[in-house]
Amino acid sequence: MTDELSPVAKVDALAAELExxxxxxxxxxxxxVNLQFGLDGDAKIRATEVFHSDYLGRLFALVDELRTDE
Incomplete structure (x- = not known):
């Protein structure tokens, strides 16, 4: 990203990157999730841990944030 962009253009560019x-x-x-069906025991456990900690953690954090906004 160049410094020549306007502040609005910078925000739009960052928003596009986030998307x-x-x-x-x-x-x-x-x-x-798809890998979990074909993995051996240890790999399946690790894939589940990654999924739960990252994706479900973010979901619960979002729910908590929405509750505090009420």
């Missing part, structure tokens, strides 16, 4: 990152995170989450 791309979120889409990638969802794709990775789907891949982890």
């Amino acid at each position: 791309d990152l979120d889409a990638r995170r969802v794709a990775i989450g789907v891949e982890l």
Whole structure:
């Protein structure tokens, strides 16, 4: 990103980057879930840990944040 962008353009560019990152995170989450069905015991446990700690943790944090906004 160049410094020549206006503040609004910078915000728009950052928002687009966040959307791309979120889409990638969802794709990775789907891949982890799909992998769980074909993995051996230790790998399945690890994939579940990653999924739960990252994705479900973010979901519960969002729910908590929404509750405090009421």
